[in-house]
Structures are given as C-alpha cells and as structure tokens.
Amino acid sequence: MLFMGIETSCDDTSVSIYDNKKGILCNNIYTQKIHSKYGGVVPELAARNHLKKIIPLIKKSLLKINKNLHDIDAIAYTAGPGQINSLIIGATVSHTLAFALNIPIIPVNHMEGHLFSIMLQKKKPYFPFIGLLISGGHTQLIYVHKFGKYKILGKHIDDAVGETLDKVSKLLGLDYPGGKNLFKLSQYGIPKKFIFPRPMISKKNDLNFSFSGLKTFVQNFIKKQDLNNFQVKANIACAFEDAIIDTLYIKSLWALKKYHINQLVIAGGVSANKKLRKIFYRNFQKNNIKLFYSNKKLCTDNAGMIAYIGSKKVFFRKKYILNNIIINSRLSLEDDFLS
Ligand SMILES: Nc1ncnc2c1ncn2[C@@H]1O[C@H](COP(=O)(O)OP(=O)(O)OP(=O)(O)O)[C@@H](O)[C@H]1O
Numbered sequence: 001m002l003f004m005g006i007e008t009s010c011d012d013t014s015v016s017i018y019d020n021k022k023g024i025l026c027n028n029i030y031t032q033k034i035h036s037k038y039g040g041v042v043p044e045l046a047a048r049n050h051l052k053k054i055i056p057l058i059k060k061s062l063l064k065i066n067k068n069l070h071d072i073d074a075i076a077y078t079a080g081p082g083q084i085n086s087l088i089i090g091a092t093v094s095h096t097l098a099f100a101l102n103i104p105i106i107p108v109n110h111m112e113g114h115l116f117s118i119m120l121q122k123k124k125p126y127f128p129f130i131g132l133l134i135s136g137g138h139t140q141l142i143y144v145h146k147f148g149k150y151k152i153l154g155k156h157i158d159d160a161v162g163e164t165l166d167k168v169s170k171l172l173g174l175d176y177p178g179g180k181n182l183f184k185l186s187q188y189g190i191p192k193k194f195i196f197p198r199p200m201i202s203k204k205n206d207l208n209f210s211f212s213g214l215k216t217f218v219q220n221f222i223k224k225q226d227l228n229n230f231q232v233k234a235n236i237a238c239a240f241e242d243a244i245i246d247t248l249y250i251k252s253l254w255a256l257k258k259y260h261i262n263q264l265v266i267a268g269g270v271s272a273n274k275k276l277r278k279i280f281y282r283n284f285q286k287n288n289i290k291l292f293y294s295n296k297k298l299c300t301d302n303a304g305m306i307a308y309i310g311s312k313k314v315f316f317r318k319k320y321i322l323n324n325i326i327i328n329s330r331l332s333l334e335d336d337f338l339s
Pocket residue numbers: 009010081082110114134135136137138161162163165166177178179180183268269270271272273274299300301
C-alpha cells in the first residue's frame with residue numbers, strides 16, 4: 001500500500017510517500033526561510049507559504065517515484081499539535097484529495113510522528129521504551145507501552161527546550177532557528193569557563209522541565225559581558241548548551257531508573273544536536289542503557305514520519321472515512337482523538 005504523508009504544522013511544508021513494504025520512497029521538505037528575518041515563525045506567513053508550496057510538492061513527490069495520484073491508497077496528515085492556520089492548509093488539501101480519490105484519510109498526531117521516526121531506522125527499540133521528545137514546542141518524557149498507548153511522565157511547564165535554544169540564540173545575535181547555530185558557536189567555547197544552573201533538579205524524580213528561568217539567567221548574565229568578543233560569546237553558548245544537555249540527561253536517567261527501562265529514544269529537532277547525542281551515549285554506556293536516535297532529516301519536521309504513522313493506524317481501524325476535518329492545535333499524545 002502507498003501512503004501519502006502531508007505535514008504543515010509549523011514552518012516546514014513536507015510531502016512524503018511511504019510504501020508499507022519498501023519503506024519511505026520520497027520525503028520532500030521545504031523549509032520556509034522567510035521567518036529568519038523576524039527571529040521566529042510568523043503564523044500568517046507560514047500558512048501562506050504552505051498554500052504556495054503544498055501542491056508543487058505533491059506533484060514533485062509523485063514525479064520522483066513515477067506514480068500518479070490514483071496510485072495512492074491512503075492519505076495521512078498532521079492534525080496537531082501545531083499552528084492552527086498552518087494545520088488547516090495540510091488538513092484541507094488532504095481531505096479534498098482523499099474525498100476526490102475515495103481513499104482513507106488518517107489524521108496523525110505530529111508528536112507521535114516524531115516519537116516513532118526511530119522505527120524508520122535500522123536500529124529500532126522494542127516495547128516498552130522511554131521517549132524524550134525535544135522539539136521547538138515540546139519537552140516531554142514519555143513511557144511508550146506500545147504503539148498508541150503512551151503515558152506522559154514529565155513535560156515542560158513553561159518554554160520548551162527548542163524555544164529556549166532559539167530565544168538564547170537570538171540574544172547572542174544568531175539567526176533563527178538558533179539551535180543549530182548555537183551548537184556551531186559552542187564548539188569554539190572553553191568548557192566550564194562559565195557554569196549556568198541546571199533547572200529543577202533539586203527535587204529528585206520530578207520529571208517536569210522548566211527552562212524559562214535559565215533563559216532569564218542567561219539574559220541577565222549577557223548584560224554584564226562583552227558580546228563583541230567572539231570567545232566570550234562562544235563560552236556563553238557552550239555553558240548554556242551544557243546546562244540544557246545535563247538537565248535533559250539527569251531527568252531521562254531518573255525516568256529510566258524509576259520505570260526500570262533500559263532504552264531511551266530521543267526525538268524532535270533538538271535531538272539532532274551532536275553534542276547531546278555524544279554525552280547521552282557516553283553516559284548511558286556506563287549505565288548499560290541503549291540510546292536510539294534518528295538521522296537528521298527525520299529528527300525535524302517531515303512528512304515521512306506522518307505517512308509511517310498513517311500506515312500503522314490504518315490497520316488498527318476498519319474504516320477511515322471522516323465526515324469532519326479534524327485538527328487540534330493543542331493535541332496531546334494521551335488524546336485518542338478518533339475514539
Ligand atoms: N542541531 C541542533 N541542535 C540543537 N537544536 C536544534 C538543532 N537542529 C534543530 N534544532 C532545534 O529544533 C527545533 C525544531 O524542531 P522541530 O522541527 O521538531 O520543532 P517544531 O516542529 O517547531 O515543534 P513541535 O514538534 O514541538 O511542534 C528548533 O528549536 C531548533 O532550534
């Protein structure tokens with residue numbers, strides 16, 4: 001069966017075609033550059049760009065694998081969480097195509113997509129495992145019992161980790177999205193030259209995250225520093241990144257120990273961070289814990305992960321003909337939004 005995935009939750013327009021026997025046949029992603037000059041995603045501009053790009057991307061994807069729309073057996077689209085104006089574009093295009101082609105339409109939770117992008121890799125975890133979702137809008141530790149059954153063990157109570165990275169990068173004068181640029185800069189930093197606090201680690205086994213205090217700490221710290229000095233800037237980036245990675249590591253280890261699990265899947269855009277992967281891998285080896293992460297393209301927003309979830313879901317439900325367009329900007333992993 002061929003599944004078309006459509007992803008428009010934020011600032012990436014993506015179309016993928018997934019074959020449930022052969023895997024991903026194509027995964028086209030268009031990252032909207034326009035937002036970098038505003039230092040963050042402008043929802044109205046994002047939606048307008050999705051509208052411009054979505055049909056050309058569908059055509060490009062079909063052309064790439066030498067198929068046409070009538071070869072597609074089902075369409076899976078991101079129904080949430082995300083920005084409502086952007087979600088509407090992908091949902092409307094998907095529902096219209098599915099209606100015209102008379103094929104099943106499958107709404108997908110974007111975070112479920114991130115969490116399971118690991119299943120598109122060679123090295124896969126078995127159930128149950130713990131997932132650490134670290135993206136632009138989420139920081140969550142999740143107990144994954146099996147496909148479709150999740151328990152959120154801890155989550156961000158203010159800024160998400162990616163959001164914090166992007167805000168601090170902006171303070172350092174780096175371009176949006178900042179996570180990648182901050183990482184590049186931090187490589188020049190002198191380790192431990194500055195030491196920033198690790199938030200919410202005093203209460204053992206509290207698996208929630210709070211990064212906004214750390215952001216304010218860095219904001220005040222920067223005021224007393226000379227940002228024209230490249231080395232100082234790199235030292236700040238390094239100290240900040242270390243504080244984020246340490247906090248995520250400590251809480252992940254607590255979750256793994258508390259629930260007697262020895263597999264951690266890291267997912268979402270921030271999991272592309274090489275330093276984070278290296279530190280987690282090294283420390284987990286000592287604890288006999290296996291670490292799983294996806295390749296870079298599958299870490300950030302892409303429709304491949306959406307098409308994959310669609311392929312899993314279609315076998316769980318007999319009929320996927322929906323009367324309403326389903327979108328929910330605040331969809332949680334614990335919501336079964338189709339029941
Ligand atoms: N190499 C990297 N190191 C650190 N952070 C990174 C890296 N690459 C991307 N990021 C961060 O990942 C985030 C984007 O991830 P992703 O696309 O998964 O988030 P999102 O889709 O905007 O949010 P969500 O998935 O929560 O709705 C941004 O905050 C970006 O700065």
